[in-house]
Amino acid sequence: SFEGRVEVYHDGKWGTICDDQWDDRDAEVVCRQLGLSGTPKALSWAHYGQGSGPILLDEVQCSGNELSLDQCKKSDWGQQNCDHIEDAGVSCDPFTGTEVQLCQSDAGTVRLAGGRSPSEGRVEVYYNGDWGTVCDDGWTDLGAQVVCRQLGFR
Numbered sequence: 001s002f003e004g005r006v007e008v009y010h011d012g013k014w015g016t017i018c019d020d021q022w023d024d025r026d027a028e029v030v031c032r033q034l035g036l037s038g039t040p041k042a043l044s045w046a047h048y049g050q051g052s053g054p055i056l057l058d059e060v061q062c063s064g065n066e067l068s069l070d071q072c073k074k075s076d077w078g079q080q081n082c083d084h085i086e087d088a089g090v091s092c093d094p095f096t097g098t099e100v101q102l103c104q105s106d107a108g109t110v111r112l113a114g115g116r117s118p119s120e121g122r123v124e125v126y127y128n129g130d131w132g133t134v135c136d137d138g139w140t141d142l143g144a145q146v147v148c149r150q151l152g153f154r
Helices: 023-032 141-150
Strands: 002-003 008-010 013-017 039-043 055-057 089-093 100-102 105-107 110-114 122-125 130-133
Touching: 008 055, 023 039, 023 089, 110 141
Parallel strands: 013 055
Antiparallel strands: 002 089, 008 013, 039 089, 100 105, 110 122, 122 130
């Protein structure tokens, strides 16, 4: 339920994505678009089997911050030079915990503590078996957006 061949629906039909330029930043966007948290991993060469029908996207190049593949740089719909042996896949493994860069450390599971509601509070991360806080050095709205997305808030 959290991994497989990536297929997109466009102009009345389902199709696959070619793995040219496909990387973990693209996988991060797919996982976010599907509402899945976990460690995003891009898989190439029809890792989850070859699709059928049209190959709808190629040369997808996300920065990793987009909310959907539509916002990523990519070829025009249907413009591609691939075969289904190059179908792109994604794993959004929920058992490894999403890793984001926060104050120069790799954070595992994130939670909010001490807030008046579940959508606010002090940012805490679970790392090496313990919960700890996140320092505010260099903390910006971008860091807050990452935490909110990781927790499933819009």
